[in-house]
Amino acid sequence: MAEEETDFLPLMEERATVSAERRITGRVRVSTHTEAVEAMLPVDLSEVSVDVTRIPMDRALDEMPGVVTDGDLTIIPVVEERVVVTRQLFLREEIHIRRTERRETTDIPVTTRKQTATVERLPPEET
Template structure:
């Protein structure tokens, strides 16, 4: 190779020129460089549908229910007293005196009877029907990879 060729080939120009030794037209050899560009884009590949169902169930439950009962007893006493006794309590029993005037040579109070009133609490089991609700969720996926409901 000639020196002229070496000099032309080693030039720092973007296009290297090459001439042959016979004086022909110079050959232009372009220098190519590839560059990489990276980008992103959003592609929809499917969709999701969420459905909520409310389910009602009937359940039977035993519920304690309280009530009060009053027991009334008449207790005969038939005793003479000097003055009217007042209402009194013995435990949970209220005692109400019942008086009558009687004619004797003298007037006295005769305790004829006492009414005993007792209050007690009774708890019974009653069956009641209640409605309970619960929710269930159904998820359906659509698209190329999700054709069956999940």
Template sequence: MEKDAKQSALNAAEPAVSIPVHREELNVGTRTVDTGRGVRVRTTVLERPQQIDEVLHSDVISVEHVPVDKIVSLEDAPASRYEGDTLIVPILEEVLVVERRLRIKEEIHITKSRRAQRHSETVSLKSEEVVVERFDDTSDR
């Protein structure tokens, strides 16, 4: 109480000032309004035939096994290669080779030649003679 008395004594000495205080408030809500317009959604599916004419490409691959059976050195081993549209892939196989080899020790050279030589000699020759007889008085030899 004593405080109130002091406060009122101070207020009496000064002129009174009033400050207006404002406060706003907001109310949010919804309401249904009838506008009188309805909405109808209708869908229709139409089908029509469409002719298409396109070229379709496909690759046809043929594989052919070609026997070669050729011995090559390691340095001469072929790699895959193209010959035209054909891819050639060599199939390599390592094989162990044991072989017997022939060594030529020497050669003998034989030459045939023809010579002409004159030869004279006396020989005895035999011959036969035939006689045929006929009965008509003529004789033939």
């Protein structure tokens, strides 16, 4: 009987693994600086003044008048009852109130704050 020759091939396998290692390659320092900035801020100001004028009327009325407003003028009637043979309303006076408005722009000093940031790169610390 003839001997059979058999060749064996060994089976091999390679496996690659990857691992990560943390290393500090640099550092960063961030600092902020706040400064106050003085500025003049324009502001619109308004002022309303009132002028009151009393106007004597002494006039008989049939009914009670109401308050009348015409633009910037307000008229407030002041009445009284007088005893005559009959009661009758008399307009004693009117009070005229006129509003006038004055506007002006002025500068008001204000302080605002402004921050700036500084970023500084540092070498890694040696351990």
